[in-house]
Amino acid sequence: MKATVYSGRNSVEAQEVPDPKILNSRDAIVKITSTAICGSDLHLYDGYVPMVKKGDVFGHEFMGEVTDVGADVENLKPGDRVVVPFPIACGACNACQSQLYSLCENSNPNAGRAEKLWGHSIAGVFGYSHILGGYPGGQAEAARVPFADVGPLKLETDLPDEEVLFLSDVLPTGYMGAEMCDIQPGDIVAVWGAGPVGLFAAASAKMLGAERVIVIDRFEYRLRKALSGAGATDVIDYEAQPDVVEELKEITAGRGPDACIDAVGLEAHHAHGMVHAYDRVKQATRMETERPHALREAILACRNGGVVSVVGVYGGFLDKFPMGAVINRGLTIRAGQCHVHKYMRPLLERIEKGEIDPSFIVSHRMGLDEVSEGYETFKHKQDECVKVVLKP
């Protein structure tokens, strides 16, 4: 079959690889009808995630049709249409039983390596480095889905792929980012990043009752999308208005946003060339693994006693972290890879009720053969790119 294969830093190719096979009795094989490139795939592509190997198949946002199931999968049968959550979760361990699916204790065969970097391991993830298990991803014609009796959401609806595909990652991730803010009526929420996760975080903050939602980015076309599609009430283009913390004080009459969501992660940009260069150089020389501009700003901007919610991905270690602000101003930091399994069904219901149509983020549709172009277009934000959907 054809799949998106990593062939070195800044390079992926559609290549022929073996067809997936059942390895465990709780596996299913899914023939993929739609899959997307995630912003976090760009961290792999750019070489910032440890333990990515040439030959790895990328992709953790995918859906399709079940073609084969292992002996112990009773809830699915060939022909079923499913969306697959990006974390692989066994459903039986203490983390899964507490609905902390992205922290599954059993699904990462390379947990020993993750423990060395992070102290403890997390769940395995499709197509997301060997530190998260070495599982092939879903930017391919087909994929093996472990624990198919726990993860995949069976679709009984005839909603088109593009309205349900994002249940696999970016919609629940954005939603969890907003949920972690404990939004109260009258709250003002600021969101860093108007990529797919940021847009869904903004839309979710609105759904959860925020009075005002402010989105921060440097691309005019993405900020327009935040206003038109995600229901943002205000936007800040930080290249035009570099002092974001001041701008937010202005909008909130000095209080700061009640909650701040970081939907950017480890490859942030900064309006001031010197500040950007400082972290860029440290990152390039591997003296830190992150460029945490958005996170630093979110902490400094947040209201005293407020919540900073982090759903942007970080890999290892960052510096110049304003811990003094966190402790002295009583901030709460909440973070996590999304526990997608927990959110898929309720969010599907919201889609069915018309409360949100996630397809507004789609800007590009391509075949698997064009995947190299897809990564480049997405990485360099060419052609007003927000989300690339691949049709294998």
Add this chain to the structure above:
Amino acid sequence: MESGAPVDRLSRFLSAFSLAFGTAQLAAPNVVNRLAGIRDDPTSRLWQRLVGVREVVAFAAIEAEQPRPRRALWMRVAGDAKDLTLLALAWRGRRASTPRLAGAIASVAGIAALDAHAAARAGRAPENERTEEEPMHVKAAITVRKPREEVYRFWRDLENLPSFMNHVESIEGNGNGRSHWKVKAPAGTHVEWDAEVVEDRPGEALVWRAVEGSGVQNAGAVRFVDAPRDQGTEVHVEFDYGAPGGRLGEAVAKLFGEEPTQQAKDDLRRFKQVLETGFVVRSEGSPEGSTARRHLKQRPGQPVEDGGPGEQEPKPSIERAPSVESAPSAEEGDQS
């Protein structure tokens, strides 16, 4: 097991000295030349830089070998001897200021004496340290979300052990409470021994040891404790393990990614997987499941070919790893 020993202050000083001096030689060889009374030219600067690299390596070697950096310190002594030779050549060639050169030679000789003293001291093992023949003590623990009785019963059944103990090739009950173990060792070899259970407290603990005269040192215990709240059972394993070939054997095994503590942790991780999910979890990058060796050398994360590693090394016991309900009971005769 050595990390508890206090670090020797003299060796700490020598490693700091190596780093400082090496950095100076690398960054400013001309200044070091001047201070040592050596004529400053491209050749002498190159020598300074080479020695500088060696000093930095010595620093790293001492720190890596703490708290008893015997080998690294003897390496420094050898380096000092070479430095003295170089300085003697400089003396003979009259390439420098004589009083400063004499001072440099005296300094190096002094440092050499310190190095030799520290190395000799590091060579004497403190009393509480493990000797060559003593086995190493390994500890590992994990929490399994299953009732304590069930977890105990699964472990108690000999037939289940190879499903999660990767190195155990086979275990045969001898019918008299003893069992015969055959375990993989590095480079395709095997180790075999007879073991006996010396204590069996159902639902609580199992204690075993290798039968005397079986040529292998292996004794250990596994304890089962209720985890707080409804989190299942804590499994605590401790054992003493004498690697074939003593300390050298241990070092060789580590080279192959077979560090006993890591192995024990991997075994427990697979034990948890088998009990909680029904099998050892495998990915295409790690088709055999969690193993220390596989952590070092991963397959690419793409589907396995027919006849790929996942199939070449089948562990039949994985495929039929019983769910706990169907596990044979503990009452059968031939258990270890």
